[in-house]
Amino acid sequence: MKKIKVLHIVHDFLQGGIESFLYYLSEEQLTNENLQVEILCLQDKDKVTNKRISIGNVHCHYIAIKPNDLSINKYRNILKLTNEFDILHFHTFKPLLSFFLHFSKAKKVFTVHSAGDVFRPNSFNFKFKNKLFEILLNKSMDVIAHNSKYTKEYWLNRGVKSKNNVVVYNGVPAVKKHTKENVFALYPALKDTFLIGTTSRFIPWKRIEILIEAFSMSKYKNEMKLVLVGEGPIKSTLEALVTKLGIQDSVVFTGYRPNVTDFQAALDVCVFPSVSEPFGLVAIECLLLGKPVFVMNDGGGITELIEDVEPQNIAKSVEDLAKLFDKAYEDQEISKLNASKRIHAAQKYSVNNTEKEYAKLYQKTIHNV
Numbered sequence: 001m002k003k004i005k006v007l008h009i010v011h012d013f014l015q016g017g018i019e020s021f022l023y024y025l026s027e028e029q030l031t032n033e034n035l036q037v038e039i040l041c042l043q044d045k046d047k048v049t050n051k052r053i054s055i056g057n058v059h060c061h062y063i064a065i066k067p068n069d070l071s072i073n074k075y076r077n078i079l080k081l082t083n084e085f086d087i088l089h090f091h092t093f094k095p096l097l098s099f100f101l102h103f104s105k106a107k108k109v110f111t112v113h114s115a116g117d118v119f120r121p122n123s124f125n126f127k128f129k130n131k132l133f134e135i136l137l138n139k140s141m142d143v144i145a146h147n148s149k150y151t152k153e154y155w156l157n158r159g160v161k162s163k164n165n166v167v168v169y170n171g172v173p174a175v176k177k178h179t180k181e182n183v184f185a186l187y188p189a190l191k192d193t194f195l196i197g198t199t200s201r202f203i204p205w206k207r208i209e210i211l212i213e214a215f216s217m218s219k220y221k222n223e224m225k226l227v228l229v230g231e232g233p234i235k236s237t238l239e240a241l242v243t244k245l246g247i248q249d250s251v252v253f254t255g256y257r258p259n260v261t262d263f264q265a266a267l268d269v270c271v272f273p274s275v276s277e278p279f280g281l282v283a284i285e286c287l288l289l290g291k292p293v294f295v296m297n298d299g300g301g302i303t304e305l306i307e308d309v310e311p312q313n314i315a316k317s318v319e320d321l322a323k324l325f326d327k328a329y330e331d332q333e334i335s336k337l338n339a340s341k342r343i344h345a346a347q348k349y350s351v352n353n354t355e356k357e358y359a360k361l362y363q364k365t366i367h368n369v
Contacts, residue, residue: 003036004362007085007106010041011092013048015256016201017281018091018113021147021170026058028173028355035359040081042092065094075100082106087362090141095132102140107365109143109358110136111168115154116205116276116300134159142365145358147279148301154276168361170279171354172346175288180266182259187227187252194224194329196269199260199282202232209241210273210296210318216245217322220329224250229263231256265289268335269328273321277302287346290339294324309345310338 008026013019022039029037038059041048045062054060063078075097082088082104090110101108137144137160144160145168146152152167184191196215200206208228215226228238228251235253242251257263264270270286271294280302283293287309294313295306306314315321328335 003034004087004366005036005085006038006087006089006362007082008037008039008089008091010039011094012043013041013050013053015050017170017279019050019053020281021113022091023053023056024171024173024351025354025358026053027056028171028351029358030057032355032359035362038085040078042094042097065097069096079104086366089358093129093133093136095129095136098132098136098140107142107362108140109145109361109365110141111145111147112137112151112155113147113278115148115151115278130158138162143361145361148304150301150304151278154300164365166361168354168357169349170281170284171349171351172281172284172288173351175285176261178259178261178265180262182262183266187254190225190227190252190266194220194332195227195267196224196271196325196328197227197229197263197267198271198273199229199257199264200232200272200274202228202230202235202238204234205275205277206232207273207275207296208234208238210321211271212238212241212245212247212251214273214315214318214321214325215250216247217319218325218329220326221247221250224325224329226251227254227263227267228252229254229257229260261285261289264291267291268332269294269325271295271321272299272302273315274299274302276300280305284346284349287342290336290343292328292335292338292342294321294328296321305349309342 008022010022026037026039029035040061042063042065044064048054063074079100082101085106088104088106088108143164144162145166147170149167198211202208215221242248264286270291272280272283273296275298277300283302283305286293292313293306294315295303297303297314297316303314315324
């Protein structure tokens, strides 16, 4: 049987959910003897910020496309490259590139990783680009794969009506090797303490301030620690909020940590208060560790995930989230009994399942089924 040649197209290798998903998926696809998988990164090789994919097992091509890049030769070179493949699997949208690749001989699949308007730019350029994206999905894509029901509904409401409009959930691999003792070696004060926390980029729509405010309202805040793992442009704002609320002795900012699974394993409760999150890989990673995951009711795809597992862990407000913290502290032993239930529920979102779904999708797309 002839192998299906797949070229994933991504903007950059960053520290984010899209790149994590692409890393998990492409590595898993290497185990499928019917696929030949490569990646096109639209960044210079020496400028990528996350080296995980570039030093992995998947062959990568690098052609940098800057914002408003008008270098026609670059687009011609990319078009020539794509004609060597059967499937172009998009994970990013660049208007001019999309125009050129409309003429590629390959079939086109777009995984939609974005949804939501809250905390996104309220500008003409943002709205215009979204309109162009809608046109691309409707006119140029053979298949549109949304990473959650929420994402699909969001784009349906904005005019994406393509008949080949499906949901393929993101997937994560089996739990990585980890030890929470690494965390306690770095932060001895956290050992034997009830830990609430998050692992996240510190950007507006992740709403880490809700987590901080809810923690400050908990009646057990002096018996617990809040652990915030990550970096981002609003970190100083969050640090100022912690000081304003007078809880700095109970809060630890760790900065970026490569061993994020160690920190997730050390937490008693994992919290992701994002708004309009398209999916939420990190929630699945924590559920696979047996951890309770708290989210907000307007969280989008991440709320969709928790509704299937422990809907009682979905908060409607900051006050509601604080009450969930109190209950979690009071019911620690009961929560531990539910660990196996969480792990079982999260296994639905294994990258092995996701790989099989995309393999079927590629076959159907090539044969126009």
